[in-house]
Amino acid sequence: xxxxxxxxxxxxxxxxxxxxxxxxxxxxxxxxxxxxxxxxxxxxxxxxxxxxxxxxxxxxxxxxxxxxxxxxxxxxxxxxxxxxxxxxxxxxxxxxxxxxxxxxxxxxxxxxxxxxxxxxxxxxxxxxxxxxxxxxxxxxxxxxxxxxxxxxxxxxxxxxxxxxxxxxxxxxxxxxxxxxxxxxx
Amino acid sequence: xxxxxxxxxxxxxxxxxxxxxxxxxxxxxxxxxxxxxxxxxxxxxxxxxxxxxxxxxxxxxxxxxxxxxxxxxxxxxxxxxxxxxxxxxxxxxxxxxxxxxxxxxxxxxxxxxxxxxxxxxxxxxxxxxxxxxxxxx
Numbered sequence: 001x002x003x004x005x006x007x008x009x010x011x012x013x014x015x016x017x018x019x020x021x022x023x024x025x026x027x028x029x030x031x032x033x034x035x036x037x038x039x040x041x042x043x044x045x046x047x048x049x050x051x052x053x054x055x056x057x058x059x060x061x062x063x064x065x066x067x068x069x070x071x072x073x074x075x076x077x078x079x080x081x082x083x084x085x086x087x088x089x090x091x092x093x094x095x096x097x098x099x100x101x102x103x104x105x106x107x108x109x110x111x112x113x114x115x116x117x118x119x120x121x122x123x124x125x126x127x128x129x130x131x132x133x134x135x136x137x138x139x140x141x142x143x144x145x146x147x148x149x150x151x152x153x154x155x156x157x158x159x160x161x162x163x164x165x166x167x168x169x170x171x172x173x174x175x176x177x178x179x180x181x182x183x184x185x
Numbered sequence: 186x187x188x189x190x191x192x193x194x195x196x197x198x199x200x201x202x203x204x205x206x207x208x209x210x211x212x213x214x215x216x217x218x219x220x221x222x223x224x225x226x227x228x229x230x231x232x233x234x235x236x237x238x239x240x241x242x243x244x245x246x247x248x249x250x251x252x253x254x255x256x257x258x259x260x261x262x263x264x265x266x267x268x269x270x271x272x273x274x275x276x277x278x279x280x281x282x283x284x285x286x287x288x289x290x291x292x293x294x295x296x297x298x299x300x301x302x303x304x305x306x307x308x309x310x311x312x313x314x315x316x317x318x319x320x321x322x
Contacts, residue, residue: 073199168271
């Protein structure tokens with residue numbers, strides 16, 4: 001049991017992600033999370049704003065149930081399976097983060113500098129949360145998939161569009177991490 | 186109720202990504218700084234095993250639960266949409282340290298501020314569909 005309570009290494013996490021993908025295909029579906037955002041928009045009445053959202057959301061009901069499951073999974077992992085929430089980061093990462101104003105990086109699972117209620121209540125903190133969400137949602141649907149659809153499924157299926165998208169993910173992520181984050185924080 | 190199995194697959198996915206620290210902002214930052222193998226090992230091993238699984242699917246050696254051949258729908262062709270959409274996505278991923286799946290899992294941890302990012306994600310999807318006819322694909 002102790003093993004379950006400790007952080008899982010990559011060689012457990014990666015294969016289990018592949019197993020989740022296998023299960024979804026085995027049950028006649030696919031592994032694509034960002035399309036749920038479209039389904040939720042449709043449910044929220046976005047059909048009034050654009051015809052695209054007049055889709056038959058019931059067809060994607062299974063995926064909404066899957067997403068609901070991930071929320072429950074996050075709750076179970078946090079409440080019952082993670083006695084120690086510190087992240088064993090590379091000391092260099094901790095130092096780099098200290099230089100841009102992130103204190104005690106890795107001492108908690110997520111940084112307060114982004115996710116605390118106090119941060120959200122500042123204009124900057126609010127705009128970071130909202131703006132990054134907009135970028136993720138917009139980019140995922142423009143590219144036709146996110147990490148699940150392109151990086152895992154698409155690359156597994158040796159698809160060129162997915163390889164191009166994943167290269168794009170990294171170009172964007174590297175620009176943000178190396179150039180923009182030090183300017184933002 | 187016929188979808189109940191997807192609830193359990195989702196729970197498994199939420200636990201796996203939580204325990205493997207994939208939903209930690211710090212791990213994503215560390216990945217983009219090339220300071221840890223962790224995330225590369227996770228994505229890399231998932232893809233390598235995925236390639237093998239898809240081989241079995243494509244050869245018909247593994248069929249779906251009804252006994253039908255499993256077909257993987259190919260992605261839409263294009264260059265601009267993939268590279269530009271990818272970069273926009275990556276900028277957001279690098280900032281919030283979470284892609285769409287992890288956002289929901291983080292919500293499950295009780296980190297309610299992530300709901301703002303999820304709402305942003307919905308707005309982003311809406312914007313995309315409203316202006317998509319003006320974008321290069």
